Every structure is written in structure tokens, then in C-alpha cells.
Amino acid sequence: MTDNFDIIDTPIDTQSLIDKVTKREAGAITIFIGTVREWTEGKKTLTLEYQAYKPMAIQKLKEIGEEIQSKWPKTEVAITHRIGHLGITDIAVVIAVSSPHRKAAYEANEYAIKRIKQIVPIWKKEHWEDGETWIGDQLETTPYPSGKPNVKDESND
Amino acid sequence: MTDNFDIIDTPIDTQSLIDKVTKREAGAITIFIGTVREWTEGKKTLTLEYQAYKPMAIQKLKEIGEEIQSKWPKTEVAITHRIGHLGITDIAVVIAVSSPHRKAAYEANEYAIKRIKQIVPIWKKEHWEDGETWIGDQLETTPYPSGKPNVKDESND
């Protein structure tokens, strides 16, 4: 299921991710769509730019899928993240999870977006009216004492 | 936003629900897709049949939308339920919720499906290899002492 995890520089087709996880054993599919929001804490975003360390990012997305299938048996997972320049309301990421039962589908989906924000090497640059900054750069959060990144406050938190 | 809530007897177009909740203020969209599962507790489903008390069902879906907007401000909600005969993997219901932040989008979406199973007058008839039964009919759950239905165990639980 390697091709269930992808980084692309073109618009994401949500339906294709739904198709990837649809199966006869599933009774529930949850989709998360992360979109570019115009306002964040009083600052107006004009556009965003996403950059990825693509081979490692795909590998980490795949690992997240494996973590999910281990924690929530009989789930199917597909994740696509877009990189490059995005405008307001454009889709940055789509996560699709199917499961026989809905509780697992919700939990696993939320787990996926949290893990993406922790371990997947993708960076967002905000272009505001008065400048631009790489996010993460700007957050001034605590360093990573354990050698593993922490969850951080991001666009759709 | 009345037309965000609908009962139809044709296949549900998930993308149209995504479009209904997409907006510049949103950073997160969650979608729940309830599909017809083949196996439930060892019984093989061949097809399903959904029936609705349509005007009341649409009204109740709308009320669920209002409850969500009151509990989770700045959300947008769209729900479509399909009725009639459905085959395995067919979509029975789609719930779309957008929100500035993702936590509300997940919570509100899960709330919606729970409420649908409590208050929306829609019934499912399972067609198995060895017979057919209206679900709800079959569950032998407790009566409704309070005049309000309780949550019940259903297809995608």
C-alpha cells in the first residue's frame, strides 16, 4: 500500500483517496482535509508555500499508516500532502481512513494528522501582507531534547 | 443553509458536500462516510434498504446542524443521507464539517453521526442470505422512557 502515501505538487483529488480506502469490510470512512485558512491570530495569509524532503516524507507517511494499522486493526489508510504554492481554501493535506467501525476511523484519522505534524519533514512558509516566514522557524517552541519532534501549534489546530 | 441537509434516493456525491462547507475561514474539514459493510457479527449482508420520514428527517438533520454551530462556533455543516436500496460499499450517509481548527471539526463530525442515530427518522432493513429484518426492530434495546430515543448499536459503530 505504498502508493497510498504521496507528496504531490498539484491539486489533491479527495475522491481518489476515498477510493483507495473503500472496501467491503469497511462501514466507516473518515476524511480529514487541511485547507489554507485566511486568518490566523489576526494575521492575514495571502498564500502558503510547502516544501518537503520528499522521499523521507513519503516514508514517514507510510510509517504513520503502519502505526495506525497496528493500533486499529482492519483499517486502511491513505494520505496525500501537497507541496508548492497554495492559495486560500486550497487543500494542503488529505487523510482518508476506513474501518469496519466508526470509532476507530475517527481516532485513527486524528492520530494521523497529529503524527504528520510531529514526524513528517514538510515545512510551511506563510506569505503575509507584511512579509513571509517559515513556520516552525517562527514558533520559538522548545527544542527537541529527546531527538524526536513534539506536537506543535499549526494551521488547523 | 437548509439545503446543506438532504435526504436523496440517488448516489451521494461527496465532493458536493465538501464544496458546501469549504470557506476562507476554515483550516480543517472532516468528512464522515458511512458505507454498507458486508459482514456484521458473522452475518453477511447482501443489500440494505433505507426508508425515511423525509420532511421530519431533513428537519432533524437541520437541527443537528444548529446544535453543532451552537456548540462549536464558526463551523459549517452539511449532511446528506441516502434512502432506497444500497449495495455493499455504497454510501449511506456523508457528514461534512468545516472549522477554523481541526479539533472542533473532528468532535462536531462525530457528534453529528451520534445524533443521526438518535433522532433522525431513518430506518435500515438488512437483506441477508437467509432473510431480511428492519434494524431497530431487531435490536431489542430498551424502550425510550424519556420520550427521546437512545444511542443504539448500528452499522458503523
Place this chain on the structure above:
Amino acid sequence: MIKVLFFAHLQEEIGRGEMELDNADIPVRNLKSYLQEKYNLSRMDQVMVAINEEYAVDDDEIKDGDVVAFIPPVSGG
């Protein structure tokens, strides 16, 4: 006159989805018992009633012109 609607297993037990009755000005409870006996309906203790598309309780009075729906435990989603 009142209009009475039946769904799911009730519709099948009664053999039709709606009927007109002249049992106005009685509480929900009485209409429920009347129909249960007349059609030998099963599991009526689990069945909700809606008057004009809003859930009602057993004490609520049915008035002339009302649409009364018998609503078995729902199973959408």
C-alpha cells in the same frame, strides 16, 4: 380527521404507510393502544410518536388536522 403515518416494521405489519382516522382530541397514549390492539402491532413500547414532525410524549393531545407518525427505533447512519 388526523393523518397517521407508519414506517419500517410497522408499515409492513399494517400493510400500508398511512391512513386517515377521526380519532382527534385524544392523547397519544390512546391512539397508540387503539392501533396496537387493532393491528396486533409488535414492540410498540419502543415506538416513538411525532406530531407534525416533532417528537411527542404519551400525554400530548392529538388535534384535528394533525399528522401523527409512528416512529420505530431509528437506524440511519
Place this chain on the structure above:
Amino acid sequence: MIKVLFFAHLQEEIGRGEMELDNADIPVRNLKSYLQEKYNLSRMDQVMVAINEEYAVDDDEIKDGDVVAFIPPVSGG
């Protein structure tokens, strides 16, 4: 020879996304300090390192032929 990759603000501070160095057989910590001083890099205490696409710690030894990526706090999603 090792290949070193930079992303996000580091890529902009250094002015390019990759370079080849002959600093093999040193721990991650030393490569980090070397590059931080040479390019006057900011916030390096928050920067993770991956060797051959897997997160590494400061003590891990960089070997000849490795691809070493400097990974600022991620902000995908």
C-alpha cells in the same frame, strides 16, 4: 564524501539546498556545530538531523556515502 541537505529557513540562510562535504566519520553533533559556525545558522538547537532518511541523534556517526538532512521543526498538515 557525504551529501548534506537543507530545508526551510536553513536552505535560505545557506543559499542552497544541498552540498557535498568530506566530513565523514564524525558524529552528527560535530557536523552540526561546523555548519552552524560556518554559515552563522540560527535556531540550530531546534533542528533535527536525518541520516539516510531516518531521524538520528547527536551521537550517531556519519559514514562515507551518507545523506545527511538538516530538518527544522516540521510544519506540514
